[in-house]
Structure formats: structure tokens, C-alpha cells
Amino acid sequence: xxxxxxxxxxxxxxxxxxxxxxxxxxxxxxxxxxxxxxxxxxxxxxxxxxxxxxxxxxxxxxxxxxxxxxxxxxxxxx
Amino acid sequence: xxxxxxxxxxxxxxxxxxxxxxxxxxxxxxxxxxxxxxxxxxxxxxxxxxxxxxxxxxxxxxxxxxxxxxxxxxxxxxxxxxxxxxxxxxxxxxxxxxxxxxxxxxxxxxxxxxxxxxxxxxxxxxxxxxxxxxxxxxxxxxxxxxxxxxxxxxxxxxxxxxxxxxxxxxxxxxxxxxxxxxxxxxxxxxxxxxxxxxxxxxxxxxxxxxxxxxxxxxxxxxxxxxxxxxxxxxxxxxxxxxxxxxxxxxxxxxxxxxxxxxxxxxxxxxxxxxxxxxxxxxxxxxxxxxxxxxxxxxxxxxxxxxxxxxxxxxxxxxxxxxxxxxxxxxxxxxxxxxxxxxxxxxxxxxxxxxxxxxxxxxxxxxxxxxx
Numbered sequence: 001x002x003x004x005x006x007x008x009x010x011x012x013x014x015x016x017x018x019x020x021x022x023x024x025x026x027x028x029x030x031x032x033x034x035x036x037x038x039x040x041x042x043x044x045x046x047x048x049x050x051x052x053x054x055x056x057x058x059x060x061x062x063x064x065x066x067x068x069x070x071x072x073x074x075x076x077x078x
Numbered sequence: 079x080x081x082x083x084x085x086x087x088x089x090x091x092x093x094x095x096x097x098x099x100x101x102x103x104x105x106x107x108x109x110x111x112x113x114x115x116x117x118x119x120x121x122x123x124x125x126x127x128x129x130x131x132x133x134x135x136x137x138x139x140x141x142x143x144x145x146x147x148x149x150x151x152x153x154x155x156x157x158x159x160x161x162x163x164x165x166x167x168x169x170x171x172x173x174x175x176x177x178x179x180x181x182x183x184x185x186x187x188x189x190x191x192x193x194x195x196x197x198x199x200x201x202x203x204x205x206x207x208x209x210x211x212x213x214x215x216x217x218x219x220x221x222x223x224x225x226x227x228x229x230x231x232x233x234x235x236x237x238x239x240x241x242x243x244x245x246x247x248x249x250x251x252x253x254x255x256x257x258x259x260x261x262x263x264x265x266x267x268x269x270x271x272x273x274x275x276x277x278x279x280x281x282x283x284x285x286x287x288x289x290x291x292x293x294x295x296x297x298x299x300x301x302x303x304x305x306x307x308x309x310x311x312x313x314x315x316x317x318x319x320x321x322x323x324x325x326x327x328x329x330x331x332x333x334x335x336x337x338x339x340x341x342x343x344x345x346x347x348x349x350x351x352x353x354x355x356x357x358x359x360x361x362x363x364x365x366x367x368x369x370x371x372x373x374x375x376x377x378x379x380x381x382x383x384x385x386x387x388x389x390x391x392x393x394x395x396x397x398x399x400x401x402x403x404x405x406x407x408x409x410x411x412x413x414x415x416x417x418x419x420x421x422x423x424x425x426x427x428x429x430x431x432x433x434x435x436x437x438x439x440x441x442x443x444x445x446x447x448x449x
Contacts (some may be wrong), residue, residue, distance in 0.1 A: 025222075025274045025330075038199075052199055052229050055338050066274070066330060069169075069219065070197020071226035073277045073339075074330050 025066035027076045030059050039072075041065060085301030086124075094306040095129035101313040107133045110312055111402055112270040113255065115142030116300050118432050122439040124302040134309070137266065137402030138432035140254045140358060143219040144171045145400060145424040145431045148354045149390065151247055152177030154383035155216050158245060159190040161381060165208060166192045167201040168216035174427050178388045182216075198230035198244075205234070205242035214243045214377045222275045224248040224366060225339035228346035231368075231375050243377035246368050248347065251275055252283050253364035254355060259291045263403050268312040270305065271297040273327045280335030281325045288321040299327040346372050354387060356424055357397025396423035399432050406433040413437055 028041035064076035159166035186192035205213035298308035353365030368376035425431035
């Protein structure tokens with residue numbers, strides 16, 4: 001999988017589920033607060049993703065969020 | 079890890095399992111539906127059903143957003159993907175859902191520019207990088223995912239992006255639940271309610287279940303102890319003769335939902351008069367389309383699509399699985415002609431699909447202790 005999505009379909013890991021398609025949210029930590037309601041976040045395995053934060057309001061570096069389909073749905077407990 | 083390990087504690091799990099056994103009236107068979115595909119996945123990943131007495135049966139609901147997409151919509155998506163100027167984007171599992179003549183992955187192999195994204199925001203980024211092409215995002219999902227699409231379309235408008243379109247297949251959870259409760263095929267005693275969908279809509283929309291159908295619902299988290307505790311709460315309600323909406327997942331789900339998300343959704347989407355659900359048929363006002371205010375972003379207005387209803391393959395019994403009428407292993411093609419590698423039905427594609435969860439975690443018919 002390349003960053004712009006041009007790669008072939010990655011193998012689906014059936015032991016962890018699909019982070020986007022199931023109605024599950026993934027805990028991620030804020031690495032960098034970007035401008036315009038976005039934040040670069042990383043999951044426990046270090047995979048990073050730019051995340052929309054409009055639903056949770058202002059976030060701070062180090063804060064943990066529950067992320068679904070690139071959008072933070074909630075703040076995870078500290 | 080804090081706030082994860084506590085919810086996977088095996089000793090506490092055994093305590094809860096014993097409490098569940100003590101709550102079940104001997105000789106009474108109870109059917110509880112877990113609405114959300116994420117719960118189905120957790121139940122089989124952690125072997126939660128092994129901890130339950132045989133007379134507490136978990137029935138898998140329609141809450142896997144990939145599994146409920148009918149073949150005709152896949153065909154419509156492929157028709158758009160085959161347009162020469164289009165970069166077609168969708169979530170990974172969606173690429174493998176069979177249409178009447180192959181999947182989006184097959185269309186990609188045949189030359190269509192189909193790309194997997196992890197979020198609508200990724201699709202918008204591709205649009206910004208490719209101003210000469212039109213980028214179409216195939217949006218799927220319940221209320222959990224719809225705000226993400228809505229916020230991205232609002233962002234596209236604010237950024238002046240004109241080459242980004244959305245083929246909207248978002249669905250809403252309440253109408254299919256009502257359809258299931260009205261179905262004569264199925265007698266359910268309680269519901270494990272959606273966790274992260276509840277984060278968006280809150281617990282209030284589920285109040286019709288106790289009010290109109292006299293069944294308890296507990297909004298549940300996804301860790302094993304969350305699911306066990308929710309089952310215990312449902313059984314406690316039944317034992318007490320109560321039926322109400324309770325919220326086990328208070329650490330995430332507010333009773334009233336997220337107002338920012340609901341407002342964004344109301345700006346960008348409007349209800350479709352009806353929408354076809356795989357296995358459930360057409361259900362009134364059960365899906366979202368792009369609103370008139372955002373019509374510029376509606377791929378279905380820009381491109382002509384077949385729009386034909388396609389019947390499911392005869393051998394496939396996804397419909398019965400989605401309604402909880404049969405268990406996945408009771409389907410004629412489960413694990414033989416239909417596997418995650420070569421799926422016939424949608425339920426075998428996504429890990430949240432009931433068939434894939436059974437297949438991947440080796441769940442077949444077997445005996446459990448009777449209380």
C-alpha cells in the first residue's frame with residue numbers, strides 16, 4: 001500500500017478486523033496538531049494517519065483519541 | 079495498556095460469566111442480537127460465546143456496513159469506476175464485494191483506476207493531488223462513518239475542490255432494526271446495541287425498542303468484558319421484568335450523541351425514500367443521499383449508472399444470516415464454495431461479517447453446557 005492508495009489491496013488481517021469498515025474505533029495518540037482541525041495521529045503499532053478532529057474540538061499533542069474512518073469520534077480516557 | 083487490559087481481565091470475565099449463568103431461568107432459551115459487526119468480531123475473537131450457557135444464543139445482526147450493500151450498488155460503483163477520467167476510491171473490504179460481473183478489485187485488474195483509502199480524507203487528498211481527474215469516493219457505513227464523509231465534503235467545499243465526488247451508500251441503523259423486529263421469522267429477546275454508532279447518534283434513538291417492542295437494549299463497548307457485562311445487563315433486565323435502554327459504554331457514548339456530527343450530517347445528507355439492503359430488501363428511509371445543498375458533489379447526478387436491482391446468487395444465504403435466521407455454518411456454501419479468499423456472499427468478505435468471523439475463528443456447530 002502506497003501513501004496515495006495506488007498500491008494493491010493489502011492483506012486483510014482477519015485477527016484484528018478492518019479499521020474502516022467495521023463500526024469500530026481505534027485508539028490513536030496525537031503526534032502533531034496541524035492547522036484547520038486536523039491532527040497527525042499514530043496507533044499503538046506506530047501507523048500514522050491525518051485525522052479530522054472537528055467532532056472532539058481542540059486536541060493537544062499526546063492526547064488519545066478514538067478514531068474511525070479518519071475522524072476522531074471521541075477522546076479516549078487518559 | 080491502560081483502559082484496554084482492564085477490559086480483558088480473564089478472572090473478571092469468569093465472574094461475569096458465572097453471574098450470567100445465575101441470571102438465566104432454567105429451560106428458557108433466550109436470543110440476543112448483537113447489532114454491530116464489530117461486536118460479532120469481538121465475540122468470536124475472544125470466544126465470548128464459549129462462556130455463555132447454551133440457552134443464551136447470540137444472533138448476528140445487520141451491522142456490518144459492507145455486508146448489507148446489495149450487488150446492484152456494486153455494479154453502479156463499477157460503472158463509475160470504468161469512466162475514463164475517474165479515480166475511484168473506497169475502503170479495502172468494499173473492493174472485494176462481488177457485483178453481478180466481478181468486484182471493484184476485478185475492475186481494477188481490468189484497468190479501472192480503483193484505489194483503497196482508509197478515510198474519505200485520504201480520497202480528498204488524492205483529488206487535490208490529481209486536479210485533472212475526477213475522484214469519486216464510494217461512501218459506505220452507518221452513522222459511525224457518515225460524519226466522516228459529511229465533514230470531508232464540507233472541507234472539500236471550503237477548500238474549493240471541484241473534482242471530488244461522493245457515491246453515497248450510507249445507511250441508518252434504526253429502520254433495519256425495526257424491520258427485523260417486525261419480521262415474523264425472528265423472535266429476539268434483547269439487543270446488544272451499537273457502541274461507536276452510539277457515539278454519534280447517542281442512545282436515545284434506540285428507545286423505540288423497549289417502548290414499541292418491549293425488548294431491552296444495552297449500548298455496549300467492544301472489549302470482552304464490555305460485551306459480557308452488556309449481556310449480563312440485558313439478562314438482569316429480563317430477570318427483573320424490565321425493558322429499557324441502558325448504556326454500558328458510558329466512557330465513550332453520551333446519551334444524546336454528538337451534536338457537531340449530527341449537524342454536519344443534516345447539512346450534507348438527506349434521507350432516501352427507500353434503499354435496498356442485502357437480505358432485508360427495500361426499507362423505507364433507511365439510507366442517506368447527498369443533499370441538494372451539496373448536489374455538486376453527488377456522483378450519482380454526474381454519472382449514469384445501471385441502477386438495476388440484482389438478485390443475490392441462489393446458493394448464497396447471506397440474507398438469512400443477516401437476519402439472524404440461520405447461523406453462518408448452516409449456509410449451504412459456507413467454507414466450501416464460499417471462503418474469505420473467494421467469497422460468494424458479502425458476509426464472508428469483511429472481518430466484521432458473521433460468516434468471515436465464524437470461518438476465521440473456526441466457529442462451527444458444537445455443543446455447550448445446558449444450564
